[in-house]
Amino acid sequence: MFGHTPRLASIKAPILRSVVLMLALAVTGAADADNVTDGPEDLFGVGIQRMPAWLGSSDHRNQPIPYVQAELPWHITLSTLDGLTVDLIHGEHWHGGLYGNYMWGRDHDELGPRLGGIVDSLSPRLNGGGYLEYQVTVPLSLGATLSHDTQGAGAYLNMYADYDLPAVGYLNHSLQLQWQVMNGPAMRRFFQVTPEQATQLGVSPWSPGGGSQQVALEYDAYMPTSMHTGFALAVNYTRLLGDAADSPLVRHFGSPKQLSTTLAFVYRL
Numbered sequence: 001m002f003g004h005t006p007r008l009a010s011i012k013a014p015i016l017r018s019v020v021l022m023l024a025l026a027v028t029g030a031a032d033a034d035n036v037t038d039g040p041e042d043l044f045g046v047g048i049q050r051m052p053a054w055l056g057s058s059d060h061r062n063q064p065i066p067y068v069q070a071e072l073p074w075h076i077t078l079s080t081l082d083g084l085t086v087d088l089i090h091g092e093h094w095h096g097g098l099y100g101n102y103m104w105g106r107d108h109d110e111l112g113p114r115l116g117g118i119v120d121s122l123s124p125r126l127n128g129g130g131y132l133e134y135q136v137t138v139p140l141s142l143g144a145t146l147s148h149d150t151q152g153a154g155a156y157l158n159m160y161a162d163y164d165l166p167a168v169g170y171l172n173h174s175l176q177l178q179w180q181v182m183n184g185p186a187m188r189r190f191f192q193v194t195p196e197q198a199t200q201l202g203v204s205p206w207s208p209g210g211g212s213q214q215v216a217l218e219y220d221a222y223m224p225t226s227m228h229t230g231f232a233l234a235v236n237y238t239r240l241l242g243d244a245a246d247s248p249l250v251r252h253f254g255s256p257k258q259l260s261t262t263l264a265f266v267y268r269l
Contacts, residue, residue, distance in 0.1 A: 154186020
């Protein structure tokens with residue numbers, strides 16, 4: 001829930017990963033019964049997420065986060081990195097149903113001295129919608145999420161391919177490729193520059209439309225340190241696209257290249 005894109009760790013859903021998120025974390029047991037156990041598990045812990053100060057920023061901020069990765073009854077999966085899914089299909093290869101996620105905003109301090117007080121601060125938002133996923137093979141899944149800001153400020157489509165890499169010793173890891181589209185209201189919420197703001201910043205006004213907003217590649221890993229503890233790592237490289245990358249906020253005050261990292265120490269039930 002605290003990511004830029006909706007990836008859903010081993011839940012496979014956003015992406016969003018915020019924006020946040022979010023971005024999957026391939027959290028499966030290693031094979032030595034002396035210090036780890038096989039099978040599904042729930043993870044709880046705390047971590048630090050280093051992310052762009054705002055979507056499109058070249059500066060970064062460190063955000064403490066709780067860490068939860070849990071499979072609940074009734075095919076519900078919850079991840080504080082990536083969101084919530086309710087699988088209403090739960091087939092052998094097809095999964096899909098309800099989806100929810102949390103997207104970071106930006107405040108005066110995060111905008112910094114050049115933009116703070118001129119560019120609008122944005123409150124964090126909850127997005128709600130649905131997801132559909134197809135497991136092509138055991139390691140490869142393809143999916144998409146479609147969600148809308150619960151307070152009305154835009155819609156988001158995220159498509160992803162998730163591949164579990166071969167384990168290296170006790171290290172379980174995966175790669176995910178994501179492509180995200182925003183509609184006009186969502187794009188303008190993050191990247192618009194009004195004529196008044198443009199005058200104060202010395203740039204051209206910008207009113208983007210909908211379209212491709214970003215493509216991202218994420219590496220996720222889990223390394224157990226004992227039967228019940230371990231470290232979870234996520235590294236996400238995002239490239240802004242289209243009207244998002246062309247925004248004066250990004251071209252003059254930020255960067256289209258976005259890097260986020262998350263490291264958490266977790267307890268496995």
